[in-house]
Amino acid sequence: MRLHNLGNRIKKGYTTWGCMWEKGSCLQDSNFCLENVYRDEKKLDGKKLDEKKLDGKKLDEDSVTVPVQSRITAYWPDGTVKWTAHTADSALLADEIEVRAVAGGKGGHTELQLLTVERQGGKIIIHAGAAEVVLEEGTGSLLSRFSFRGTEVLTGAEPVLLLEEHDKGREEEFVRIRKYKALILGITLEERGPLQAVVRYEGTHIREDGERRIPFIIRMRIGYDSPELGFEHTFLYDGEEDRDFLKGLGIRFLAPLSGPVYNRHVKFEGDYGVFHESCAQLLSWRPRVPDGIYEAQMRGEMLCPEGEDGEVVNTVLRDMPFWDEFVFTQDSVSHFSVKKKIKDENCCYIDCLHGGRSDGGAALGSEHGSVLFSIRHFWEKYPSGYTFSGMTGNTAEAVVWLWSPEAVAMDFRHYANRGYNQVYYEGYDYKGADPFGIACTSEFSVAAAEAVIPSDEEVVSFAERVKFPVHYVGTPEFYHEMKAFGRWSLPGGDTEVERWLEEQLDRAADFYRDEVKQRNWYGMFNYGDFMHTYDRERHQWRYDCGGYAWDNTELVPTLWLWYAFLRTGREDVFLLAEKLSRHASEVDVYHIGRYKGLGSRHNVRHWGCPCKEARIAMAGHHRVYYYLTGDWRFEDIFDELKDNERTFLNRDPLGDFYDKEEMVYPSHARSGPDWSSLCANWLTEWERKNDTVYRDKIIVGMNDIRKAPLRLVSGPDFEFDPESVHLRYIGERAAGGTHLQICMGAPQIWMEMADLLEDEDWKQMMAEYGRFYYLPREEQMKESGGLIGDREFSLPFMAAAMGAYGAERLGDKALAERTWMHLLHALIGGGCHDGFKTTAVLGRGNQEELREIPWISTNFAAQWCLNVICALEFIREYLPETLQEADRLAAGLDEGSFRKA
Numbered sequence: 001m002r003l004h005n006l007g008n009r010i011k012k013g014y015t016t017w018g019c020m021w022e023k024g025s026c027l028q029d030s031n032f033c034l035e036n037v038y039r040d041e042k043k044l045d046g047k048k049l050d051e052k053k054l055d056g057k058k059l060d061e062d063s064v065t066v067p068v069q070s071r072i073t074a075y076w077p078d079g080t081v082k083w084t085a086h087t088a089d090s091a092l093l094a095d096e097i098e099v100r101a102v103a104g105g106k107g108g109h110t111e112l113q114l115l116t117v118e119r120q121g122g123k124i125i126i127h128a129g130a131a132e133v134v135l136e137e138g139t140g141s142l143l144s145r146f147s148f149r150g151t152e153v154l155t156g157a158e159p160v161l162l163l164e165e166h167d168k169g170r171e172e173e174f175v176r177i178r179k180y181k182a183l184i185l186g187i188t189l190e191e192r193g194p195l196q197a198v199v200r201y202e203g204t205h206i207r208e209d210g211e212r213r214i215p216f217i218i219r220m221r222i223g224y225d226s227p228e229l230g231f232e233h234t235f236l237y238d239g240e241e242d243r244d245f246l247k248g249l250g251i252r253f254l255a256p257l258s259g260p261v262y263n264r265h266v267k268f269e270g271d272y273g274v275f276h277e278s279c280a281q282l283l284s285w286r287p288r289v290p291d292g293i294y295e296a297q298m299r300g301e302m303l304c305p306e307g308e309d310g311e312v313v314n315t316v317l318r319d320m321p322f323w324d325e326f327v328f329t330q331d332s333v334s335h336f337s338v339k340k341k342i343k344d345e346n347c348c349y350i351d352c353l354h355g356g357r358s359d360g361g362a363a364l365g366s367e368h369g370s371v372l373f374s375i376r377h378f379w380e381k382y383p384s385g386y387t388f389s390g391m392t393g394n395t396a397e398a399v400v401w402l403w404s405p406e407a408v409a410m411d412f413r414h415y416a417n418r419g420y421n422q423v424y425y426e427g428y429d430y431k432g433a434d435p436f437g438i439a440c441t442s443e444f445s446v447a448a449a450e451a452v453i454p455s456d457e458e459v460v461s462f463a464e465r466v467k468f469p470v471h472y473v474g475t476p477e478f479y480h481e482m483k484a485f486g487r488w489s490l491p492g493g494d495t496e497v498e499r500w501l502e503e504q505l506d507r508a509a510d511f512y513r514d515e516v517k518q519r520n521w522y523g524m525f526n527y528g529d530f531m532h533t534y535d536r537e538r539h540q541w542r543y544d545c546g547g548y549a550w551d552n553t554e555l556v557p558t559l560w561l562w563y564a565f566l567r568t569g570r571e572d573v574f575l576l577a578e579k580l581s582r583h584a585s586e587v588d589v590y591h592i593g594r595y596k597g598l599g600s601r602h603n604v605r606h607w608g609c610p611c612k613e614a615r616i617a618m619a620g621h622h623r624v625y626y627y628l629t630g631d632w633r634f635e636d637i638f639d640e641l642k643d644n645e646r647t648f649l650n651r652d653p654l655g656d657f658y659d660k661e662e663m664v665y666p667s668h669a670r671s672g673p674d675w676s677s678l679c680a681n682w683l684t685e686w687e688r689k690n691d692t693v694y695r696d697k698i699i700v701g702m703n704d705i706r707k708a709p710l711r712l713v714s715g716p717d718f719e720f721d722p723e724s725v726h727l728r729y730i731g732e733r734a735a736g737g738t739h740l741q742i743c744m745g746a747p748q749i750w751m752e753m754a755d756l757l758e759d760e761d762w763k764q765m766m767a768e769y770g771r772f773y774y775l776p777r778e779e780q781m782k783e784s785g786g787l788i789g790d791r792e793f794s795l796p797f798m799a800a801a802m803g804a805y806g807a808e809r810l811g812d813k814a815l816a817e818r819t820w821m822h823l824l825h826a827l828i829g830g831g832c833h834d835g836f837k838t839t840a841v842l843g844r845g846n847q848e849e850l851r852e853i854p855w856i857s858t859n860f861a862a863q864w865c866l867n868v869i870c871a872l873e874f875i876r877e878y879l880p881e882t883l884q885e886a887d888r889l890a891a892g893l894d895e896g897s898f899r900k901a
Contacts, residue, residue, distance in 0.1 A: 001019040001020065001021070001098070001099050001478065002097070002478070003017060003019070003098070003099070003473055003474050004095060004096045004097075004473065004474075005096075005470060005471075005472060006571050007571035008095065009469065009470045009471065010461065010464060010468070010470060011090040012090060012091050013091075013223070013226065013228055013230075013465060013469070013470070014087055014088070014089055014090065014195070014223040014226060014230075015087070015088065015093075015469060015471060015472065016087045017086055017471055017473065017629065017630070018073065018083055018084065018086075018626075018627045018628045018630055019099045019474075020083055020478075020479070020484055020627070021081050021082060021083070021084070021101060022482065023076045023078065023080060023082070024076070024078060024080050026080055026081035026084075026101040027101075028075075028080070029103065029104060030081065030101040030102060031101075031102045031103075032068055032084065032086065032101055032102070033065065033068070033100045033101075033102055034065065034067070034068035034086065034097060034098075035064045035097065035098050035100070036064040036066060036092075036093060036096070036097055036098075037096040037097060038064065038094055038096075066088055066092045066093060066097075067088065067092075067114075067194070067195060068086050068088045069194055069195040070084055070086045070087075070193075071085050073627060073688065074627060074687040075687055075688075077695070077757070079690055083627045083687075085630025086099055086630075087195055087196045087630075088195065089223070089224075090470040093472075114129060114194045115127065115193065115194055115222075115224045117189065122138055123135065123137070123144075124136075126197050126222050128223065128224045128226065130225045130227075131225065131226055132146070132147045133220075133229070134146075135199065137187055140158055140159075140181055140182035140184055140203075141156050141157060141184075142157040142158065142218065142220060143156070144156060146229060146448075148227045148448040151368070151448070152256050153255065153448040154255055154446070155255070155395065157252070158182050158251065158252050159205065159218065159233075159250075159252075160180070160181075160249070160250055160251065160252050160399060161180040161213065161248065161249055162177055162178070162180070162248030162249070162405050163177070163178045163180070163239065163244045163245065163246065164177050164178075164245040164409040165178060165244070166243075166245070179207070180205035180206060180207050180213060180214070181205065181207075183203050183205065183206040184201050184202070186200075186201070186202045186203070188200040190219070190632060195223060195224045196221060196224065197221070197222045198220070198222075198632060199219065200217065201216070201219075201220070202215075203215070204216065213238065213244060214235050214237065214249070215235070215236045215238060217234040217633075217636065218232070219231065219232040227447050227448040228448075229445065229447070230444075231251065231443065231444050232441060232443050232632070232633055233442050234439055234440070234441040234586070234633060235439065236437065236438070236592055237436065237439070238592060238593070239435075241412040241413050241434075241435050241436070244412070245409035245410060245412070246403055246409055246410035246412070247403075247409040247410075248401060248404065248405035249401070250401040250402050250403070251400050252397055252398070252399045253398045253399075253446065254395050255364065255371050255395065255396045256368050257366040257390075258367050258368040258394070259302075259366050259368065260280075260317075261278075261279045261280040261391075261392055262278055262280040262282055262297060263278075263302055263303055263367050264280070264391055265277070265278050265279070265300060265365050265366075266363065266364050266388055266453075267362060267363045267364075267453060267459050268326075268353075268386070269359055269360060269459055269460055269463055270336075270353065270355045270358055271356050271358065274361070274460065275338055275352065275353050276453070276456070277340075278297055279323045279324065279391045279392055280317060280322050280323070281294070281297070281320075282297050282303075282313060284316045288312075289309075289312055289313060289316055290309060290312070293305060293313065300451065300452060300453045300455065321342050322392045323341070323342060323391065323392075324342055324343035324389060324390065324391050324392045324393075325342075325343070325389040325391065326338065326339075326386075327388075328362060328386045328388075329401075329407065330358055330383060330384045331383045331385075332382055333382060333522045333523070334357065334520075336354070336355050336356070336357065337355075338351075340352055358378055358379055359374075359379065360373075360374050360375040360376075360377075360378025360467075361373075361374050361460055361462055362374065362386050362459070363449070363453055363454050363458075364391065364396055364453075365451065365453040365454070369448065369449065369450055369452075370454055371398065371449070372447040372454055372458070372459065372462045373386060373400060373444065373445075373446055374445055374462050374463040374466040374467070375400060375402065375443075375444040375466075376442070376444060376445075376466050376467055377443075377527065377579075380527050381402075381442060381523065381524045381527050382407070382523055383401075383403060383404040383407030383524070384402060385401040385404035385406060386398065387399040387401065400444055402442040402444075402524070403524060410525070414433035414605055415604050415608070419546075420546050421546075423546070424545050424546025425546055425547035426602075426603050426604075426610075427601060427609045427611040430610055432610025433605055433607060434593075434607060435607045436593045436595075437591055437592045437594075437595055437596060438586070438590060438606070439587070439589070440525060441586050441633055443466075445462075445466045447462060471629065473628060476490055476491075476566060476568060476569050480566070480567070483755065485562070485563075485752065487751050487752075487805070487870060487873050487874070488563045488869050488870055488873055489871075490567055491505075491567060492872065495880075495881040496882050497879055497880050497882065497883060498876070500835070500883060500886075501879075503835070504865075505865055507835060507837065507838075508836045508861050508864075509564055511838060511853060512861070513572050513573075514851065515530070516530075516576075518850070519845075525587050525606060526550070526583075526606075527579060527583060528580045528581075528583030528584065529550050529580065529587075529606070530551045530557060530858050531549060531550060532547070532554060532857065532859065533545075533548040533857045533858070533859075534852070534853070534856045536855065539841060539845045539852060540845060543604065544604060545604070546604060547602045549602065549603055549604040550605075551602050552584065552588045552599065553580075553616050553621055554601065554859060554862075555743050555744065555858070555859045555862045556620075556621065556744055557580065557858055557861070558577065558584060559621070559745050559748055559862075559866055560862045560866040561577035561580060562577045562581075562624040563866065563870075564869065565577055565624075567869065577624070578625060581621060582625075584599075584616075584621055585621065585622050585637050588600060588607075588617075589616065589617040589637075590612070590617075594651075595647070595651065596640065596647065597641055597644040598614055598617055598644075598651060599612065599615070600612060601613060601616060613653055613674070614644055614673075614674055614677040614678060615676075615677040615744045615745070617644070617677075618641065618680040618681060619638050619641050619683075619684040619685075620680030620681075620684075620748070620749050621745075622634055622637065623684055635688075638681075638684050638688060642681055642682070642694065645669075645678050645697075645720075645725055648667040648668075648674075648722045649666060649722050652666075652668050653668060653669065653670070653674050654670070654735050657735045663719055665720055665721040665726070665728050666720075667720045668719055668720055669719075669720035669727060670715065670716040670717055670718065670735065670740065670741060671716040671727070671746070672716060672741035672742055672744060672746030673740060673741070673744030673746060674720070675718070676744070677745070678697075679701070679749050679750070680745070682694040682695070682697045683698065683749070683756070695757075698753060698757070699757070700725045700726055701727050702759070702762055704718075704728070704729075705727060706761070706765070707729070708729040709787055710772075710787060710788070712766065713768065714729060715729065715732065715734065716734055716738065716740075716741040717731070717733045732787060732788050732789050737792070737794055738791055738792060739794050739799070742773075742798060742799055743863055747805070747870070748801070748866075750762070750766055751766065751805065764809070766802060766805055766806065767805060767809040768806065769802050770802035770804070770805050770807070771806045771810060771812065771815050772793075773799040773802060774818045774819065796822040797822045797825070797826035797863070797864060797867060799867075800822060800868070800870070800871045801866070801870035803815060803818065803822070804867075804870060804871035804873075804875045805870075805874055807819060807875050807878070808875060813878060816874075816875040817878055819871060819875060820875065820878060820880070820889060821890060823867060823871060824886050824889055824890035826864055827864060828886060828887060829890070831887050836853060836856075836861070838851040838852060839852060839853070839854070
C-alpha cells in the first residue's frame with residue numbers, strides 16, 4: 001500500500017498509521033517492509049539517510065528501507081489480514097511511503113530487536129536506545145525515572161485529582177476542595193515491539209480516608225531513541241453529580257533541577273511568540289547588572305558570570321525575589337493567563353500576561369537540562385494549563401492540567417429537574433440525565449531537551465506537531481478500489497449536475513468546519529460535536545431547546561464525514577471527523593454503570609436525554625478512525641461494545657411502546673437502528689479478533705429477518721432475546737417511524753456485512769427494500785397485501801442509499817430516477833440551486849458578519865450528504881446532466897413516466 005503525509009505535517013517523532021490489504025493477499029505470518037518513495041530524488045528534506053543510525057548501524061545512503069513495527073488490527077472472513085497498524089520514526093520517512101507484506105515473517109514485526117524490556121523484582125525497565133523508562137509496580141506513580149542520553153529527565157509522574165463540593169446554608173456557602181492521589185490497579189505492556197512500547201495503566205483516584213473517585217486509563221508511548229513520551233489520558237466519571245464537581249485533573253511530573261536560580265527558566269506559548277522568564281531576572285536598579293548579561297539570559301543562554309560581573313550578580317541575588325511558581329491557564333475559549341509567585345505560601349500571585357488562545361507549548365529548565373510540554377488542542381479543550389512549582393529547589397513539580405483548577409469547576413448536573421418531551425424533543429419525562437459512566441480522553445506529550453531552556457522556535461514547533469501529529473494515509477482511489485468501509489463514490493464533475501452536487505458536498509463540510517470556529521464549539525466536553533438545529537430568528541443554534549441542542553451522532557454525521565474524507569483526502573475534513581469520533585465515543589457514551597454500552601440521544605447536556613440507545617455508541621461510528629490510526633483507546637471502546645446486546649435486558653429501547661406482560665422475548669430491537677447497531681459492534685469484533693462467534697450473531701438475526709412476512713421491509717419492530725440474539729416478528733409497527741430503520745447508519749452497515757458474508761440473498765433483500773420504499777402508496781399496499789397498514793415510508797431522501805443500491809442490483813432505471821428525484825427535491829425548490837450556500841448577516845450572533853444557513857439542521861446535512869455520496873456510486877449514470885433537467889426531476893414533473901414503468 002502506498003501512503004502520503006496528510007497535510008504535509010512536520011515529520012518528527014514516532015507515528016502510527018493503518019494499511020488495508022486485499023483479501024487473500026496478506027497472511028497472518030507476514031512480515032512488513034517499509035520503503036520511502038522519492039519524487040525527483042529528494043531525500044528526507046535534504047538529509048541523507050546515512051545521517052540516521054539505528055543499533056549502531058548506518059543506513060546505506062541509497063537505501064529506501066526504513067525500520068517499521070507492525071501489528072494486525074483486522075482480518076478478512078477467510079482469516080487473511082485485512083488491516084494492519086504500523087509505527088515508524090517519521091524523521092526517517094519521505095512524504096510518500098510504501099508498505100509491503102512479505103510472507104513468512106514473525107507476527108507482522110520487523111526483524112530488528114532494538115527496544116527491550118527487563119523486569120527486576122517489582123520494576124519494569126524499558127531500554128529504548130538513548131531513552132530509558134523505569135516503572136515500579138505497586139505504587140501510585142506512572143514512572144520512577146525517565147532518562148535520555150544518561151540524564152534523568154523525570155523522576156516521577158502521578159495522576160492528580162481535585163473534586164469540589166458545595167455546602168449551601170441560608171447565609172453562607174462553603175466550598176470544599178478534596179484532594180485525591182492515584183491508585184494504580186494494573187500495568188500492562190499493551191504493545192511491545194522493536195521501535196515502540198505502549199504501557200497501559202488502569203486505576204482510580206483515592207483519598208486518605210479510602211474514598212475512591214474517577215477511574216482512569218492512561219497510556220504512555222515510548223519510542224526507540226526518542227526524547228519524547230506520549231500520553232493518552234482517559235477518565236471516567238463515577239461521582240455523585242450533586243456533589244462531585246471536577247475542579248482539577250491531570251498528571252504531576254517531577255523534574256530535577258540544578259545550578260543557580262538565574263539559570264532556571266520557564267516558557268509558555270502565547271498568541272504571538274513565547275512568554276519567557278527566568279526565576280531570577282538579572283535586571284536591577286543597583287548595583288546594575290551589565291546589560292549584556294541580562295540580554296544573554298533572555299536569549300536562554302547558560303550564564304557563568306565571573307570576576308566583577310560575578311560579584312555584581314551575587315550581590316543582586318541577595319536582595320531580589322526568586323520566582324518559584326508559574327501558573328499558565330487557558331480558562332476559556334478566548335483567554336489565557338500567566339501568573340507567578342515566590343515560594344512563601346502567604347504571598348500572592350502577580351499577573352504576568354493575559355492573552356487569547358495558546359496552542360499549549362511550554363517548557364522549564366535549568367543547568368540540568370530542560371523539559372518540553374504540550375497538551376493537544378490546548379485552547380480547544382479548555383480549561384487546560386500547567387503549574388510549574390518548586391523552581392528554586394532541587395526538583396520542579398510540573399502539573400499538566402487537563403482540567404485546570406484555576407477555572408470554574410465542572411458541574412455535571414442537568415439543566416432542569418424534569419423533561420420537556422412534548423415541546424423540546426428530548427425524550428420522555430422521567431429523569432435520565434445521568435453523567436455516571438461517561439468518559440473523556442485527552443492527549444499530551446513530554447520531551448527532553450539538552451539546553452537550559454529550548455528556543456522559542458522549538459517550543460512552538462513541538463506544540464504544532466503535538467497538535468497536528470504526522471499521519472500517513474492512502475489515496476481516495478485506493479480506498480475506493482478496496483471498498484474500504486463499504487460502498488461510496490469518488491468525486492466527479494463530468495456534468496453540470498455532478499459539479500453542483502460536489503459543490504454542495506464541499507459547502508456542507510466547509511460550513512461545519514467554519515461553524516465550529518464561528519460558534520466556539522469548544523471545551524473539554526463539547527469539542528468535536530455539532531449542534532442539532534438552527535434558530536433563524538435568534539441567528540443561533542437551539543442550544544437551550546432540549547433535543548435540538550447537541551447532536552450526539554444523530555443521523556450519523558460521523559459516517560458522512562468519514563466517507564467525505566475517504567473520497568476527497570481533505571485534511572480539514574479528517575480533523576472534523578477525528579474530533580467528532582473522539583468526542584462521541586467518550587462523552588456521549590456510558591463506559592461503566594447501568595447504561596454501559598449505550599449512549600444518550602441529542603440534548604442540551606450531552607448525557608441529558610433519557611433515551612439511552614445502542615445506536616449512539618455503536619462501533620460503526622469510529623471504525624474508520626481506528627483502522628486509519630491504530631489508536632489503542634478504541635480497542636477499549638470496541639471491547640465494551642462487543643456483547644452490547646446484554647444491555648437490552650435492562651434497557652429495552654422500545655420499553656415505552658409495548659406491554660411487558662404480553663411479550664415472549666425479554667426485550668425489543670428494531671431491525672434498524674437497534675439490531676443494525678449491534679451488527680456494527682459484532683462485525684467489528686469479528687474482523688478485529690477473527691472470532692466467528694460474532695459473525696454467527698449477525699447471521700442469526702439475518703435469518704430471522706428472512707423469515708418475516710416482508711423480509712427486510714417487515715417491521716421494523718421486533719422482539720429480541722439478548723441471550724440467543726434471535727429476533728421475533730411481532731407485526732408492522734414502527735416506533736418512531738420507518739425512516740429510523742435506515743437513517744442511523746443501517747444501510748452502510750448492511751452493505752458492508754453483506755459483502756463480507758457474500759450473502760446474495762441479503763443483497764437482494766436490501767434491493768427489494770430500496771425499491772419498496774419508493775413505490776407509490778397504492779403499490780406498496782398491493783405488494784404487501786395490505787400488511788403494512790398505516791405504516792408510512794417517510795422522509796424518502798434518507799432512503800436514497802437503499803434506493804440506489806436496489807436500482808443498481810435490479811437494473812431498474814425507473815427506481816434510479818425516482819431516487820434522484822427525492823434527493824434533488826430535498827435541496828432544490830422552485831429552480832433555486834443555492835443548496836448549502838451561506839448568507840451574511842451583520843451584527844448578529846456576536847459577529848461583525850455572521851455567515852449562516854438559516855434553514856440548516858445537522859440531521860438534514862448529514863443524511864443528505866451521506867446519501868448523495870452513496871447514490872453516486874450506484875446510479876451516477878442516471879443523474880440528470882443539466883440543472884434545468886434536475887429542476888424538472890426534483891419537481892416530480894417526469895415522475896409519471898417512471899411510475900408507469
